[in-house]
Amino acid sequence: MRSVSDSKKKKITVKNTGAISLGHWTVKDSGYYAVVLKALGPKANFAAIKGYEVSGTASFIASANFVPNNEGNFFYWGRRGPSVHLGYNQPDGNIEYYYNEVTVGKGNDVEGSYYMANGFSGGYFGMQVNSKTERRILFSVWSPFTTDDPKSIPDDHKIILKAKGEGVYTGEFGNEGSGGQSFLRYNWITGNTYKFLLRGRPVANDYTEYTAWFYAPEKGKWQLIAQFERPKTNTYLKGFHSFLENFNPNQGIYERVVKFDNQWVRDQKGNWVECTKAKFTADQTARKGYRLDYAGGVANGAFYLRNCGFFKNKTVVDSKFERPSKGKAPQIDIDKLPVK
Numbered sequence: 001m002r003s004v005s006d007s008k009k010k011k012i013t014v015k016n017t018g019a020i021s022l023g024h025w026t027v028k029d030s031g032y033y034a035v036v037l038k039a040l041g042p043k044a045n046f047a048a049i050k051g052y053e054v055s056g057t058a059s060f061i062a063s064a065n066f067v068p069n070n071e072g073n074f075f076y077w078g079r080r081g082p083s084v085h086l087g088y089n090q091p092d093g094n095i096e097y098y099y100n101e102v103t104v105g106k107g108n109d110v111e112g113s114y115y116m117a118n119g120f121s122g123g124y125f126g127m128q129v130n131s132k133t134e135r136r137i138l139f140s141v142w143s144p145f146t147t148d149d150p151k152s153i154p155d156d157h158k159i160i161l162k163a164k165g166e167g168v169y170t171g172e173f174g175n176e177g178s179g180g181q182s183f184l185r186y187n188w189i190t191g192n193t194y195k196f197l198l199r200g201r202p203v204a205n206d207y208t209e210y211t212a213w214f215y216a217p218e219k220g221k222w223q224l225i226a227q228f229e230r231p232k233t234n235t236y237l238k239g240f241h242s243f244l245e246n247f248n249p250n251q252g253i254y255e256r257v258v259k260f261d262n263q264w265v266r267d268q269k270g271n272w273v274e275c276t277k278a279k280f281t282a283d284q285t286a287r288k289g290y291r292l293d294y295a296g297g298v299a300n301g302a303f304y305l306r307n308c309g310f311f312k313n314k315t316v317v318d319s320k321f322e323r324p325s326k327g328k329a330p331q332i333d334i335d336k337l338p339v340k
Contacts, residue, residue, distance in 0.1 A: 011040070014047045027060065032293070032310040067290045074290060081252035081308035082286035082294040083245035085119075088263050089277040094236040097266035098198040099330050102127065103259040103302075106190045110256040110308075112248025114138070117196040117260065118212070121239040122230055123179065125198050125212045127188055128247075135187050139212040139225045142179040144232040150178040157231055162209070163339045165224035182226035184214070192217055193261075197332065200237035201268075208233040213337055224338040240265065240275065244305035255293070255309025261302035262326050272329035278303055280319045287317060298323045 010023050027033065039046050054064065067078035100117040109129050116126035123141040130136055143150075145157035159180030164170050170182045188194060195215035203209045211227040242260045246252050263275040280296040295306040295315040301324050 019053060027056075030063075031312040034310065065289045065292055072284075074285070074288075076249055077283075077285050078290045079249035079252050080285070081246050082291045083243055083283040084286070084294045084296050084305045084307050085241055085243040085281045086260060086278040086296060086303055086305060087281060088240040088242075088275040090238070090240045090265060090275065091267075091273050094268035095238070095240075095265045096199055096201050096236055096268050097334075098196075098200075098237055098240050099262070099264040099266070099332075100196050100242065100260055101193050101262045102196065103193045103261070104188075104190050105257065105259070108256045108258065109135075109190050110246070110251055110254045112246045112251035113256050113258075114243075114245045114247055115258045116243045116245070117194075118198040119239065119241040119243060120198065120200060120210075120237050121235070122200070122208070122210065122233065124243075125196055125225070126242075127186075127194065134185060136183040137186050137188075137214050137225060138181070138183045140179060140181045141210050141228045141230055144230065145178070147178050153178060160207075160229040160231070161226065162229055163211075163224065163227040165226065165338065168225055170226060179230075180226075180228045182212075182228075184223075184225055186214075186216070188216065189218065195222075195330075197222065197330075197337075198237070200235070202234045202236065203229065206234055207231055208235055211339060222332070222337055227339050236268065237265070242303075242305070244307055246308050252291075252308050253310065255306065255311055257304060257306045259299075259302045259304050261323070262330075263303075264330055266334075270334075274325055274327070274329070276325050277320065277322045280315055280317065280321060282317045286314075297321045 067074045098118045102115055102117045104115060111129050113129045114126060116124045118125040125139045128136045128138055141159050143153050143157050143159055145153045161170050164182055168182050168184045197213040199211040201209055207229040209229050212225040213222045214225055215222050244258050264272050265275060266272050282294050285291050286294045292314050293308055293310050297315055298321045303323055
């Protein structure tokens with residue numbers, strides 16, 4: 001066993017069950033302190049670790065941050081780590097398009113990461129690392145019927161697929177709300193900047209149509225992911241945001257960072273407006289103080305989000321940031337996009 005904070009090592013021989021003392025350490029500063037256990041004997045003799053007990057002065061225990069119990073399933077959420085978000089400023093009026101650019105640097109493509117670019121009040125659109133060999137471009141639209149079971153959605157509340165791009169899988173999703181899901185298996189490359197364009201507009205019979213396009217620089221063209229219609233909804237786009245989350249509880253020990261840049265919206269009349277302001281927020285794992293490894297803001301002229309890995313220097317939740325203006329609207333021929 002060793003303590004990462006001071007590289008102190010100690011060999012422990014387990015001869016019985018129950019609590020076993022691992023020693024004493026001096027906490028010299030605030031922040032995370034890691035204790036690493038490594039088995040030295042044959043695998044068949046590995047001890048089953050049920051948990052850790054930490055003791056100390058009353059002031060030390062009172063200031064310690066940890067998940068105290070499994071209320072709200074936080075043993076699971078605590079292992080996943082905090083999810084962090086950027087909510088962009090959006091002008092008044094009928095906004096029909098959201099545009100965003102996403103760059104994941106080398107070494108930040110951690111398995112279990114979702115770099116969500118174009119979030120809106122009815123769903124989300126971004127890219128993921130699903131395994132060591134698979135990555136996806138994911139576009140999902142929630143049903144207006146509240147449930148975690150897609151099979152329980154009434155027919156008149158179901159998301160309707162109108163079109164999908166080549167190689168795109170479509171189906172249903174559940175667990176965190178339910179609705180229509182689409183994804184393209186695409187092994188995007190770290191260091192490259194990917195463009196995301198989303199359209200939302202009301203159509204006939206009290207439906208709203210949502211269409212998502214993805215631009216990979218190595219392909220050099222816009223490609224359709226999918227077009228869905230959402231019932232019981234009559235709206236243009238609202239709630240422009242991005243987020244970074246880890247959806248694999250075994251990967252919450254690894255840090256990852258993503259850059260979001262050059263955000264624009266386009267209104268119903270065809271006017272592009274740049275979005276240079278954002279509010280940084282986080283989920284309950286962060287707000288309850290169960291995990292402190294979360295950050296976001298502006299760096300090198302672009303917005304960024306960072307989470308997991310047990311780093312220090314968190315960003316204050318609900319902080320507001322502004323990036324420098326680019327001043328040049330996206331050069332997209334809307335009329336030539338696949339599926340209008």
